[in-house]
Amino acid sequence: MKNKITDKPTIRTDHYRRRNRQGYLSVLLFVLCQLSAAIWLTACTDDVAPADEQTAGSPVELTVRVAGHVQSRATTDNTWDGGEEVGVRLDGKCYKYIAGANGKLTIALGEEIPRWSGPNDKKTVVAWYPYSDKLPETFTMEKKQREDENYYKSDFLLAKEARISFGNPEITFRHLPAKVVVNVKAGDGVAEADMSNLRVSIHNHFSDELHLTKFTSGKINPTDGTVEPLPDGVHEDSLYMNALPRPASGFIKSFRALLVPQTLTKGVPFFKFYTIQQGWFYYTPQSDGELSLEPGKKYVYNITVMKDGLSVVRYEDVDEWNTEEKDIYRKETQTGYRAQDLKPFDYYYSDGTWSDGGYRRYTDGTEGWLDIAPTEGKKVIGIVFQADKNRMSQAEKSKGWERGYAVSVTVCGDHPLALWNQWEWGVGGSNIADMENDALTTFIACKNFIFGYEATRKVINEVGKGEVEALKDTKYEAFYQACQYGKTDYTKPYAAPENSSGWYLPSVGQWWDIVENLFGCKLEAPAGAPDESAYKGQDKPYVKKNIKTQLNWIPGAQNFTAAYWTSSIYDKDYAWHVGFEEKNAEFVTKKDTISLSRGNKEITCRVRAVIAF
Structure with missing residues (x-):
């Protein structure tokens, strides 16, 4: 038989008070999100606690x-x-x-x-x-x-x-094995009853002129974790797949098998199906993209059996194993959110490459997260928070930085404790000349202002006369620290790769995307309300896994806590910042919250840098 391949929270006027800090802060917009999984943010520090100490002479655990x-x-x-x-x-x-x-x-x-x-x-x-x-x-x-x-x-x-x-x-x-899952359903001209006794096996894959199969054993390299498939000299038998007790949603039968990692040969049968009514039929890989079976990866084949052939959809071919076959693996992933697509939660590395962070959106409108590690041997310097080109500035795209944005995994500054890395935004009572038209006083204006790169350059050009170093020891330390990220002794491991914008201070609109895409806090104005109105805060359920998980996997990464400057202004006296508060029964804060607020430019906040690539 032939086969074919197809491949909101509301806002309110309030006062946001930061502990142990003088000054400030009249809040114009307050954005409140109820988080179902704690953001685990603390008011004083976001440094990761060290592992339990083991005393000399103690057993190695x-x-x-x-x-x-x-x-x-x-x-x-x-x-x-x-x-x-x-x-x-x-x-x-x-x-x-x-x-x-x-x-x-x-x-x-x-x-x-x-x-x-x-x-x-x-x-x-x-x-x-x-x-x-x-x-x-x-x-x-x-x-x-x-x-x-x-x-x-x-x-x-x-x-x-x-x-x-x-x-x-x-x-x-x-x-070390590769996992293969086959989901089968009846299509045109085939009754479900005809497939009640369906069996599926891995057909012997003749790898060379000697017809030696390499499905059943592999040589282990403990140094790098790779596997060399070994021919076993037997080719008359098949590897029979295991039938799952509960098939995937929408399918009649689901099967699984563990295979030695290998590269298949195009044009040679891979799966063999058998029913009493129809006898034997085969699935044969036809494209180069279907041939690789890697260690620790899972490959899903959704197969429709029709009277005149098979329809085969192969997907998620680079996913790490997760828990047993749950619905997350039985759904079709939207284009743009597949393993190979750049998307929020992906890891961004010091060499300018990136890898899958496990976030998925499915065609049925649901979301999912796969537990996928960073690539071993590579240094994670950022987490991707935006890959929609419509949410990237034209100035950056014109320079070739049009793939996406990533946010730094630590705060900016040279002190190991984030608590001590706090900086002023700039001089209160005055504006950078080129920024006078960039004042943001409405909800929608904040969301749409994605021009952090341009704002940072304006400060460098006017205050520093084009030199970042000239910003040091001025009141524009927030901009200086963002641009120096990756260049100081403590932050050198996070140096910006070539073919990137370099690190800079993100705009309020870019922070908006970080909050929505990495924390699941949907920032929406109430329907029918004027943009500049003040609103009472409304709790929003938190349904997404947040960036906490990604940071847990990255050595040296620091949590999001306290308040962070944006590069965007409210007026000549105030600039916008984003604040993170953890629920604490002993203090005023009762819920995990994320707030968008305005603050006097001369108070100190922390700084996170972003990068375009």
Whole structure:
């Protein structure tokens, strides 16, 4: 048979008071969002607490991550029951460890106990699951995976070779097999009843002139975590897929299998289907984009069986494994929000590249988040918050920076504690000459002002006579610190890549996008209300996962707390800032809130930089 490939919160006038700060602040707009997951912001500091200290001579315990996030366990459905045996090699010696429900690996009873020698101690570690007394050279896929036991036995997890330190004994496990999911439904000319006894298998893939299959075993490279597929010399059998007890929504049957990572050969059958009524029929990959099966990735094929052939949709071909087949994997992703598309929550790296951060929008109008780690070996310097070209300034797009915007993962300034990195906006009672027409006094004007790059350049040109360094020790420190991000001793790891705008102070409209896209706080004026009116705050349910999760995965990242300057003015005395408050029963604040407020230009606020690329 032939197959074809198709591939709001309201606003109010109020006073926003910041603790331990003089001056200020008459609030014109107050934006209040109820967050279902706490933003975990504190009023005094946003520095990440250090890991629990281990004293010299104490046993080496390991903290486990799976595909980028701390997990309680790491088997085929990314969960531990607790008590699983895990193999660990420390400095060349192998040990048996036991997985706990708290995401820790501890040495098994009766084992020799490896210990830290002191605060500067470092060790080389490799870990694997399931346990064996030494790291296997290969792992093997069971061919009869239609039996649940054989499907689960086919998984293998590896934490590739890494150096751990006394204060940070963390290792990252990844699944070495590739996971394939096939969802099948009846199309034109085929009755659902005809498919009640459907079976699906992976047809032998003849990789070379010797007709050797490479589906069932792989050689492990513990140094870089890669897998070399090994031919097993057997080609008359098939690998039978495991039928899920509950099919994906809208499908008659769903199947899954674990395969050794490999590159398929175009034009050779991949899936083999069988029904009593119709006999055998095949799915054969036809395009180069369908051929790669990578370690730890999941590939979903939605197949419609029709009288005259198959319709096949292959998607999410670079997703990390998540929990077992939930609805998040059974939906069709909107264009623009697929793994390969640039979108909010994606990671932006020091080399100017980016990778999938796991955010999805589906064609049915729902959203989802996949737990996807940053690319190992790369330095995350920002989180993408906007990739809509209609929300990017023409000045930046004309210079070739038209892909998107990212916000810095730390505050600007050279002090390790964010609390001490607070700066004045500028001189009160006066305006930058070129900014006189940029005063924003209405709700809609704030939203539409996305010109942070231009505003920053105006300050540099007038106050600094075109030189950023000339802003140092002036009242325009907020602009100076934003532009110096990535250039100071403490922020050098976050240096702006080539072919980017460089870091600058974001406008109020760009902060608007950060709040909406990364915190899920939908900023909307009440229907029918004049733009400049004052409104009573209204709670809004918080339904989106926020940037907290992304920051948790990035070493050195700092939380969003307190107030941050925008580069936008209200008038000659006031500029706009965005404030984050955490609910606290001991103080006035009762809910997690995000506020858009005006403040005297000579008060101090924190600074986050943004970059166009």
